[in-house]
Amino acid sequence: MNKIDLEGRFAVITGGAAGIGLATAQRMAQSGARVALWDRDRSVAEAGAGSLPGKGHLAVALDVSRESDVAAAARQTLAAFGAIDILVCSAGITGPNKTVADYGFEDWRQVFDVNLHGVFLCNRAVLPAMMERNYGRIVNIASIAGKEGNPNASAYSASKAAVIGLTKSLGKELARTGIRVNCITPAAVKTAIFNQMTQQHIDFMLSKIPMNRFGQVEEISAMVCWLSSEECSFSTGAVFDVSGGRAVY
Numbered sequence: 001m002n003k004i005d006l007e008g009r010f011a012v013i014t015g016g017a018a019g020i021g022l023a024t025a026q027r028m029a030q031s032g033a034r035v036a037l038w039d040r041d042r043s044v045a046e047a048g049a050g051s052l053p054g055k056g057h058l059a060v061a062l063d064v065s066r067e068s069d070v071a072a073a074a075r076q077t078l079a080a081f082g083a084i085d086i087l088v089c090s091a092g093i094t095g096p097n098k099t100v101a102d103y104g105f106e107d108w109r110q111v112f113d114v115n116l117h118g119v120f121l122c123n124r125a126v127l128p129a130m131m132e133r134n135y136g137r138i139v140n141i142a143s144i145a146g147k148e149g150n151p152n153a154s155a156y157s158a159s160k161a162a163v164i165g166l167t168k169s170l171g172k173e174l175a176r177t178g179i180r181v182n183c184i185t186p187a188a189v190k191t192a193i194f195n196q197m198t199q200q201h202i203d204f205m206l207s208k209i210p211m212n213r214f215g216q217v218e219e220i221s222a223m224v225c226w227l228s229s230e231e232c233s234f235s236t237g238a239v240f241d242v243s244g245g246r247a248v249y
Contacts, residue, residue, distance in 0.1 A: 004225045007032035010081040011228065014064055014122055015091030017044040019191035020141060023217035024088055024224045029053045031225060033086065036077045038062055038122075040091075064091050064118030074125040083133060086228045087126045089119045089140045089163075094196040095155045108155045115159035116166070123170060123181075136179035137228045140167050141220075144187045144243045152201060160185075164239055171237025180236045182227050187243035189215040210245035 004027075011028050015021040016037030025035045029052040039045035042061035049059040058080050062069035077084060095111035096103070119140050130136030145153060146160030164183055171181040188194075188205040206214065223242050226232060241247040 002222075004031045004229050004231075006086075006225070006229060009033040009085040009228075010036070010077075010083050011086035011088065012036045012038055012077055012084055012122075012126065013088045013090060014038045014118070016088075017041060017048040017059075019090070020186075020189060020217050020220045020224075021088070021090035022048050024090065024221040025049075025052055025057075027218075027221045027225050028086070028228070029057065034058075034081060036060055036081065038064070038073050038077075038091070040064075064089075064122055065113035067121055070118075070121040070125045074129075078129055084126045084129045085133075085136060087122060087136070087138045088224055088228065089122050089138075091118055092141065093156075094153065097152045097198045097201045099152060100154045103154060111155035112159050112162075115156070116162045119163050120166060123166070127179075130179050131177065134178040137232065138167075138170070138179070138181040139224050139227045140181075140183040141224075142167070142183045142185045142239070144185045144241075144246055147185055147239075147247060147249070150201075150205070167239070168237040175236055180227075180232055182232070182235055182238045182240060184220065184223055184227070184240045184242050185247060186215055186220050187246045189217060189220055191217060208246050209243065213244065215242060215244060 011033045013021045013025050016025050017039035034056045036058040037045045037049050038060045045059035049057040060073045062073045092115045140163050142163040143160040145157040146164050149157040167183040187209050
């Protein structure tokens with residue numbers, strides 16, 4: 001594993017207690033960062049933080065879709081770390097696998113509350129600290145579904161497309177500062193989120209990947225960590241493909 005220099009950096013990872021979030025936290029900690037895991041499940045977040053190499057990591061329980069929770073998490077993290085250099089927004093849900101005709105509005109709203117509104121709230125919450133120091137790296141986890149639109153996953157696809165749009169807007173707003181904002185668009189990565197999907201939908205996603213396999217969390221975290229480093233200096237508002245060849249643009 002190549003080591004990316006994150007010595008002395010302070011990172012926040014939403015959905016950091018499992019899956020892509022935890023793999024990213026582990027790699028960042030191995031690269032010298034102190035990490036705050038923001039997650040809905042406090043006990044799982046604490047276990048995740050305790051498993052990271054190094055010392056001084058933090059577990060924060062919150063609902064990313066609640067404005068007051070996100071504001072409180074930012075205050076708690078700044079009090080513990082003194083700075084937030086990196087934000088990775090990995091928290092997300094799939095919603096049910098249904099056609100638009102059968103999709104319930106409450107299910108639709110819940111997907112957008114977590115996948116889009118949560119990303120917006122967390123991006124906004126860390127900006128004052130980053131702008132004060134004129135340095136920051138924000139990486140939002142979108143999805144190949146946000147580019148292509150998956151059938152029977154309209155809310156997920158639409159919410160991830162909106163994350164791409166948010167990333168592009170914020171990246172342009174901050175382009176003349178020391179803050180870089182990018183997103184990645186993974187194809188399916190086999191994590192616990194698969195438990196929210198039907199087997200039919202899982203099989204469909206695999207059939208679309210030219211490499212004929214699902215991604216690994218370590219492959220996603222490698223890209224995230226580079227985007228979170230000082231070396232990522234001339235990319236902002238950009239979309240990085242991690243889809244096993246599925247993406248066509």
